[in-house]
Amino acid sequence: MMRVDVLERRLRERLPGLAEEHGVPGVAVAIGTGGEMVEEAAGVLSTATGVGATVDSVFQIGSVTKVLTATLVMQLAGEDAIDLDAPVGTYLPGFRTGFPEVTVRQLMSHTAGFEGDIFTDTGKGDDCLALYVDLLAEVPQLFEPGEMFSYNNAGYSVLGRIVEVVRGKPFDACMRDHLFTPFGMTHAANDPYEAILHRAAVGHLGGMPSPVWAMARSNAPAGSMLAMTPRDLVAFARAHLADPSLHAMREPQVTLPDIGWGTAWGLGWELYDLPGGPVFGHDGNTIGQSAILRVDPARDVVLAILTNGGNPKPLMKEISGWVLELPDEPVPDPAARVNATRHTGTYVSDTSATTVSEDDTGRLWLDRVPLGIAAEVGDEPFRTELVAWRGDALLPVAPGHGPVAFLGDDGEGKALYLHTGRADIRADARADVRADVGADGRNRG
Known part of the structure; x- marks a missing residue:
């Protein structure tokens, strides 16, 4: 110092x-x-x-x-x-x-x-x-x-x-x-x-x-x-x-x-x-x-x-x-490859819905829409390309956004969570989580 x-x-x-x-x-x-x-x-x-x-x-x-x-x-x-x-x-x-x-x-x-x-x-x-x-x-x-x-x-x-x-x-x-x-x-x-x-x-x-x-x-x-x-x-x-x-x-x-x-x-x-x-x-x-x-x-x-x-x-x-x-700031790894099959899908929480998709050229894109309080306090939707960094952690190309990680497995070879600090769960899995809670509040899963 x-x-x-x-x-x-x-x-x-x-x-x-x-x-x-x-x-x-x-x-x-x-x-x-x-x-x-x-x-x-x-x-x-x-x-x-x-x-x-x-x-x-x-x-x-x-x-x-x-x-x-x-x-x-x-x-x-x-x-x-x-x-x-x-x-x-x-x-x-x-x-x-x-x-x-x-x-x-x-x-x-x-x-x-x-x-x-x-x-x-x-x-x-x-x-x-x-x-x-x-x-x-x-x-x-x-x-x-x-x-x-x-x-x-x-x-x-x-x-x-x-x-x-x-x-x-x-x-x-x-x-x-x-x-x-x-x-x-x-x-x-x-x-x-x-x-x-x-x-x-x-x-x-x-x-x-x-x-x-x-x-x-x-x-x-x-x-x-x-x-x-x-x-x-x-x-x-x-x-x-x-x-x-x-x-x-x-x-x-x-x-x-x-x-x-x-x-x-x-x-x-x-x-x-x-x-x-x-x-x-x-x-x-x-x-x-x-x-x-x-x-x-x-x-x-x-x-x-x-x-x-x-x-x-x-x-x-x-x-x-x-x-x-x-x-040092993280930089893309040109030798790494993105596993689009594992990463694509929609991940949700109470404050955002994030869709990861692959285009016709094989590039991966992240689209996030704020929900609930996040939208109310001024968070804006954003879109960025994702590029390979380290394993299941990818880098957004747009400035100001840190790496995202894909964790877990949904049983079909796809990531169960998109992690940005919060573990946003795959949308169909979240529906299952809600269905597992019965009228008496007990978790059936």
């Missing part, structure tokens, strides 16, 4: 131009190394108001929230108040009765196996998590718990409900009492009512301020509401480095598919095996706002970047490259 004084100058000189180059309305960055902190901000919090972004401005952190939720669970485990390997039903009686039992650990590591992108709004009251968890009673079970990784937002709302049941108080109060206050997170906000007390960023979609600031409160433990400064995220990560009782969250629980993410997932943390050594962190995306948090424990470096629209990935990559040694 470059010297702190050089890094500070580079951020000050380069950040405004990076934001403008990539259409990012506002951005804030904090880098902590040893006892030093480098902070910088550029742009505006809203193009409608023109209020400037500052290092004290709060941005939504999206799914980075999941690591905070996992930390609340880990604290309870450290107090012997919960057992990570106990079934969820131990703490939430009746949870998904009739389906295979899921453990707390499987929720934390995204291996629970049930459909995970459920964003039903159950209101703004303190009962919203309880009502939400009840909705999961008949959500399809896509694979056996523990079988593989599939990113699961719903599972983290369940974890939030476990926290408030065991603590005996609302999830927001648990966040403030057990994380914000003891970790010194002075600008962390649970919801819009708290965020408005600070300079708050507004997300932007298509270059315009989003008409909605946050998603449903029922998804708050998964990342629908929480906002803070990059400095707060650095403080949170530093608490993790300092507290040995939290280090187990970095231990690998499941290996990730070959999709260009990290190499494994821990208990909340995504784990990266970078050229410079192991790093852990998490990304977050919500309505027009994006965040990354990266922690290099060997060098005692923490990086947090928060943005409110545009195309933040190139900006985040350049700044990350000043701090971390990043891997």
